[in-house]
Amino acid sequence: MAxxxxxxxxxxxxxxxxxxxxxxxxxxxxxxxxxxINGVGWLDFMVANDASLARLMAxxxxxDKLAYVTLLGECKTWLARYFSKRIAPxxxxxxxxxxxxxxxxxxxxxxxxxxxxxxxxxxxxYRWVDQLRKTYRADETEIVAELSVAxxxxxxxxxxxxxxxxxxxxxxxxxxxxxxxxxGLSIAEAALRSGQSEPLxxxxxxxxxxxxxxxxxxx
Amino acid sequence: xxxxxxxxxxxxxxxxxxxxxxxxxxxxxxxxxxxxVMVAVIYGMRSDLMSGDPHPIVIIRASLLSLLxxxxxxxxxxxxxxxxxKPQNGWVWAxxxxxxxxxxxxxxxxxxxxxxxxxxxxxxxxxxxxxCLLISGFSAxxxxxxxxxxxxxxxxxxxxRAGWLVGIAAGSFGTFSFNVYCNSISIFYIGxxxxxxxxxxxxxGRLIVPRLIRW
Numbered sequence: 001m002a003x004x005x006x007x008x009x010x011x012x013x014x015x016x017x018x019x020x021x022x023x024x025x026x027x028x029x030x031x032x033x034x035x036x037i038n039g040v041g042w043l044d045f046m047v048a049n050d051a052s053l054a055r056l057m058a059x060x061x062x063x064d065k066l067a068y069v070t071l072l073g074e075c076k077t078w079l080a081r082y083f084s085k086r087i088a089p090x091x092x093x094x095x096x097x098x099x100x101x102x103x104x105x106x107x108x109x110x111x112x113x114x115x116x117x118x119x120x121x122x123x124x125x126y127r128w129v130d131q132l133r134k135t136y137r138a139d140e141t142e143i144v145a146e147l148s149v150a151x152x153x154x155x156x157x158x159x160x161x162x163x164x165x166x167x168x169x170x171x172x173x174x175x176x177x178x179x180x181x182x183x184g185l186s187i188a189e190a191a192l193r194s195g196q197s198e199p200l201x202x203x204x205x206x207x208x209x210x211x212x213x214x215x216x217x218x219x
Numbered sequence: 220x221x222x223x224x225x226x227x228x229x230x231x232x233x234x235x236x237x238x239x240x241x242x243x244x245x246x247x248x249x250x251x252x253x254x255x256v257m258v259a260v261i262y263g264m265r266s267d268l269m270s271g272d273p274h275p276i277v278i279i280r281a282s283l284l285s286l287l288x289x290x291x292x293x294x295x296x297x298x299x300x301x302x303x304x305k306p307q308n309g310w311v312w313a314x315x316x317x318x319x320x321x322x323x324x325x326x327x328x329x330x331x332x333x334x335x336x337x338x339x340x341x342x343x344x345x346x347x348x349x350x351c352l353l354i355s356g357f358s359a360x361x362x363x364x365x366x367x368x369x370x371x372x373x374x375x376x377x378x379x380r381a382g383w384l385v386g387i388a389a390g391s392f393g394t395f396s397f398n399v400y401c402n403s404i405s406i407f408y409i410g411x412x413x414x415x416x417x418x419x420x421x422x423x424g425r426l427i428v429p430r431l432i433r434w
Contacts, residue, residue, distance in 0.1 A: 109301065
């Protein structure tokens with residue numbers, strides 16, 4: 001995690017915020033947040049621990065905009081890392097932004113006496129699962145319409161680190177999901193390769209995606 | 220999706236009041252009290268309740284229903300706050316306790332049936348069952364509307380679970396409201412109609428509430 005301010009004025013603004021949080025020592029070395037202020041006034045965020053983020057969030061709930069700037073920056077970095085393990089790089093930015101908007105809308109649900117990161121992680125996971133559901137619904141419509149699946153379809157299923165989840169599906173479902181949703185084959189091609197009929201391929205994709213969404217929510 | 224700059228969020232920041240867990244209990248209990256008063260005013264109150272000396276089975280059913288309602292309402296308040304980890308499951312024990320009523324009815328029925336004894340006398344109030352469903356259902360809708368409104372202020376991440384919990388809580392409190400009027404003390408009546416009312420409310424909650432609280 002690295003957030004740097006290049007202007008001395010910015011540094012002191014952030015520093016005054018940290019001072020209000022009681023995190024600045026006389027030497028200017030901020031140990032609780034893991035911040036180091038060097039000689040030219042650069043800040044390096046080494047580790048933003050949960051207690052510090054929780055305090056920032058409590059200030060945000062009071063309407064403190066300076067604290068909000070700092071918190072959003074920290075959350076953006078944290079979320080990017082969180083989603084990078086779950087979806088393709090090209091989708092990370094959108095999901096991070098959606099989650100930050102959710103954080104903004106639901107900021108009243110954070111309880112200052114509780115840890116911050118589990119709260120943020122729960123919101124992030126909800127947004128991730130929601131995106132999975134949207135994909136599932138789109139897929140369902142597609143099956144009803146009996147359209148073949150385009151190989152360039154934007155598909156969350158194909159982008160998440162899916163191996164662990166697919167391993168929990170019956171082999172026939174996992175096999176056709178891999179072929180159609182990840183490898184981009186058409187229903188007809190998948191039917192030919194798997195030895196299943198086309199309607200069965202559709203049914204297996206339908207059931208498999210539904211089960212995947214449930215697995216992610218339960219996980 | 221529409222791109223929103225972070226500065227937009229910062230500019231939009233205003234102070235907020237933290238959504239407190241106790242608020243949901245306050246709302247649910249308040250709505251139940253009003254529903255009970257309305258039932259008593261419209262349909263009347265049991266005479267033993269009026270005299271302050273209720274029949275033991277009335278005390279038992281009211282206690283079980285209020286316990287189940289409170290436990291599930293506490294679980295609802297927990298659901299509204301995003302978190303990672305094991306969810307609050309204390310309400311399951313309250314549900315198990317409330318299951319004593321239908322289980323007692325089944326046991327009694329089995330005993331009478333096996334011993335060849337008539338059980339017509341226990342069935343005398345059965346025809347009033349639909350009224351139980353109707354009054355309990357209306358009360359439950361009233362109570363559930365407050366709980367759902369409160370949940371919409373929160374950020375529930377397990378929508379189906381929230382739906383079940385709202386349904387069970389509202390069903391329990393709604394049936395509690397009906398209980399102040401209900402003249403029956405038959406275990407068959409209570410075991411069947413009360414349980415059916417709570418079950419139907421739970422199913423309705425599962426089907427309806429998630430659509431209303433998605434965010």
